[in-house]
Amino acid sequence: MFRLFVTNTHSMLNNKPLADRLRPTTLDEVVGQQHILGKNRILRNIIESGNIPNMIFYGLSGTGKTTVANIAAKSSNKALYRLNATNASVSDIKNIVRESDGLFGQNGILLYLDEIQNFNKKQQQSLLEYTENGKITLIASTTENPYFYIYNAILSRSTVFEFKPLTPDDISVALERGLEKIQTDDFPDTKIICEDGVMRHLAEKAGGDVRKALNSLELAVMYTPPDSEGNLKITMELAEQCTQKKSFKFDKKGDSQYDVMSALQKSIRGSDPDAAVHYLARLVEADDIQSICRRLMVIACEDIGLAYPQAITIVKACVDSALMLGFPEARIPLAEAAVLLATAPKSNSAYMAINNAIRDIETIDTGSIPRQLQNKHYDGEGNAEKGQNYLYPHDYPNHYVVQQYLPDNIKDKKYYEYANNKNEQAAKEYWDKIKKNAK
Template sequence: MSIPLAERIRPKSLDEIVGQSHLMGEGKPLRRIIESGTIPNLIFYGPSGVGKTTIARFIAENANMTMYKLNGTSASVADIKQIIAETEMIGGMNGILLYLDEIQYLNKKQQQSLLEYIENGKITLISSTTENPYFYVYNAIISRSTVFEFKPVTPEQISPAIKRAFDLMAQDIGTEVMLEEGVVEHIARGCGGDVRKSINTVELCVLSAENGAKGELLVKMDTVRELTQRSNMRYDREGDEHYDILSALQKSIRGSDENAAIHYAARLIEAGDIISLCRRLLVIASEDVGLAYPMAVVITKSCVDSALQLGLPEARIPLAEAVIMLATSPKSNSAYMAMNNALEDVKNNGPLDFPRHLQNKHFDGADAKVRGQHYLYPHDYPDHWVKQQYLPDALKDRVYYEYGENKTEQAAKAYWAKVKGDKNG
């Protein structure tokens, strides 16, 4: 009983893994990689308790590799070098897999120390993070790795694992465990898509169960509700991201429902997770309000800065201001869509040449077809505008930005229609 239940109930085969069917289902990419036995460097991104460590272990066992595990919160360069030294020993004959949990806590120098060894193949790196790796993981490591995003597990997917956990607990203590109706479903719903947290809750429920008349243990709903609630609060305060709540918050603000938006913000604040709330509000200000009310970005940034300086409980006040302001503001995603359209062209066309008059050089080679820069300085012309080509020749008529149907953008549209129309006329 000294080994945690969540550890003892880990799946014994790929088919027993709970959730992640988009990665681990038949024919899905990560499953094919595992079954191939040839393992590249990988980054697992997603919330805690959804199977990242379990799958890393499966990979190591299936490839017959020696697995070492480090945690970014405590690992040092010396720890990494010690593992590298093992590659020269007999244990490294079949390859060494380093599972680096919470890689986002390693600084740049620590992450750089891995590069030489993952490039020469001495180690295979599987790192995991609960934060977006494109913000927190060194670019050189990302470029040498494949990123897989793990999702929170649904209550329907967690329920079978909870039942297995209750059965295993009953076997361990040699006593029948009786569950009131709805116990399994309540635990599955109440642990935020975290399988490990659900199994830990099962263990707590059995340890605190009441004795029945025939020597059995009774797990009652009142006990489950209390333990699940406490478990959930610990889960939230540890900083794990609640993707569903953040999604609901953004969609409520996008839909201009200030009451729903405040509700979801309050859930994050009650959990102490103001960092995720602040980040999402900054995204919303540009993605969903955008040019319909450009000052929304400035106000939101000011509220976020105030919240982070104040800390809880006072942080709730400027955050409430930002949430309600964003929800009740006019909406436009025109800038967001313009950037997406432009990025699509850049990906499809690569680095196209741009007009000679925009280049930052003032000398032409002997083979230049057009000599001289011929740039027209807009400030020398009425209304500070003059017609000239700015886009590359292949895209010269491309339109990325469409004015939104709101007062601010329509006023800008009318202004430039007058200025450009007059000059073109």
């Protein structure tokens, strides 16, 4: 089965990339992201109100972050400036602020700062003054987790929106528009025949990145040789050549980056080194070294923990080696870390302990810190209770003395439970013996 489109000749007349020519100018034209841009969803409501706050757009490349920022700037009637943190500096921001005092910035300025994770802490701090005094409304985008890479003061003053990878169905809509655009604008008289399945193949191979899909489509049209009748027939073989390296973010079942990360951690947690190496390989093929390194270190603490406390040290050494080497060699220490973690004994006791403690702090009145633990060096004349009464454990046998450490309200709480592994059971046996004989 073939699908028929019409263009004029084999050479493309428009040098502007197809993805830029198709960039949406309204929210209704944006494909995907319905969880934040659908009817009555929060980001749509914000943009349609025209009252744009500071925002952070978080997601993979080609998911619509820049497009939505452009639409937001248009609705706000503010002057739009764009900077990329990869090559921008604080002086560039200062220059923009100076312009805001002129006629061009009379309605305020919206700064779209792409790849904000490439700004260091000091550079990010320089934005605070201008966002707080209203000189700049900031929309920052990042492909990295903002809670790892963006300064807390900026996060607390911004609303974070996650842009999810586009599905093949979303991308197929954009590809249809793209082919119609080529037909209408460039060559309206030459037939383009797409072999059945070509468009779906391009959509599935794009890894959730609509720009990548449109680039592949444009490449296929531009470099398909005309047949004897002057038509362009895009075959599946040619489409496969235009998408030789498949992104891991989506396969035919729609796996996303976050799914692969989850599968890696769950495979290691489940002590399956073969599955762990498989999912690591997907991430390696996508050149996603930063995400791999962060996740392996989290796993070492969350899932292996005190059952093998040396794991974090070894994984840190592997991670440092990988970052120093870069790909392709980085795959070797990363694989070493993944296999080590998958075959190590497991314990989540420390992870559960901190989670339980945080839950209590957030939900109940835990009370004041016991007096003996406070930083008390002087008691006022009106204080009936004199002296801190702290017992220094090193002055007692086995460096231990019975003493209350938790606040009165939760003095009997147990957050940490020794897990059933060699290391923690050895520690439990030691402390059971010490505490049994302590006064």
